[in-house]
Amino acid sequence: MYKVFVNDKPLFLTNEIVKETDFQLFLLDSVDIDKIIIKYFQNKIQKAFLYHPNEKEILKKIKEKIPVQKAGGGLVYNAKGEILFILRNGKWDLPKGGIEKNEEIEQTAIREVEEETGVTGLEITKKLQKTYHVFKRNGKYKLKITHWFEMKTDFDGTAVGQIEEGIEEVAWLNKLQVKAAMENSYENIKLLIEDSAIL
Known part of the structure; x- marks a missing residue:
């Protein structure tokens, strides 16, 4: 199912x-x-x-x-075990974005995390489940299939949200903060967090 x-x-x-x-x-x-x-x-x-x-x-x-758009995203841990989140449209989300021509989905996931958050030094540690959601673009409905990857980084600089993507904030959240963020997130992100047994 x-x-x-x-x-x-x-x-x-x-x-x-x-x-x-x-x-x-x-x-x-x-x-x-x-x-x-x-x-x-x-x-x-x-x-x-x-x-x-x-x-x-x-x-x-x-x-x-329904036309499909393939995307890649990251569930990123830093050295302290905190998880990288973005705040977009007033909701907590994970960095992700659409695949580009001739790109492997792993490359997409890393590139999108870097572009949306400014976080670098990313290494994929494992493949997570895919999530599915329908969105509307230019009057047409599309099915977005997002391939998620668990990543780690030793990055300790300042994370900066990609303004043109409407990212209002980038934050490293600990378990307690992740739990609070899930009160104001999307169902597919909640599913991913539950499946990753973070909380």
């Missing part, structure tokens, strides 16, 4: 039909994906399932219906 966030609400891609009552179920093959996404953005849907019997085909099917 995949969890895609639309307007910070879950859209599950599944090959199982579960007996619940608080959601809507749609068949992936016949659904008009744009109509569902619009309903999410209008707050008419809080949670839905898109069903397809073959789990291996689910992601391929959704990619046929």
Whole structure:
């Protein structure tokens, strides 16, 4: 099962039909994906399932219906064990961004962290899960698939937010501060933090 966030609400891609009552179920093959996404953005849907019997085909099917943007990002630790966060649009987020032509996704993740925060000396320590969310750009909906990497750095300079990306603040947060930041973050970031067993 995949969890895609639309307007910070879950859209599950599944090959199982579960007996619940608080959601809507749609068949992936016949659904008009744009109509569902619009309903999410209008707050008419809080949670839905898109069903397809073959789990291996689910992601391929959704990619046929909605353009995909690939992105890379970092969950970065410094020498003190603090995690690098950015504040953008009034919410705590992790640095990430879109892949460029002829770039490996690991290069994307490192480049985006450096560009968005000014932090250098990054080393990837492991690959984390991917997150999925739908966003709107130039009147079109797109599915952003972000490949996340755990990184470490000995950087001890001043981190500076990329102004043209709307980054208001860059901060190294300890566990307690991360917990507080999660009260004002995105669902896919919360998922990543939970999965990384940080808290």
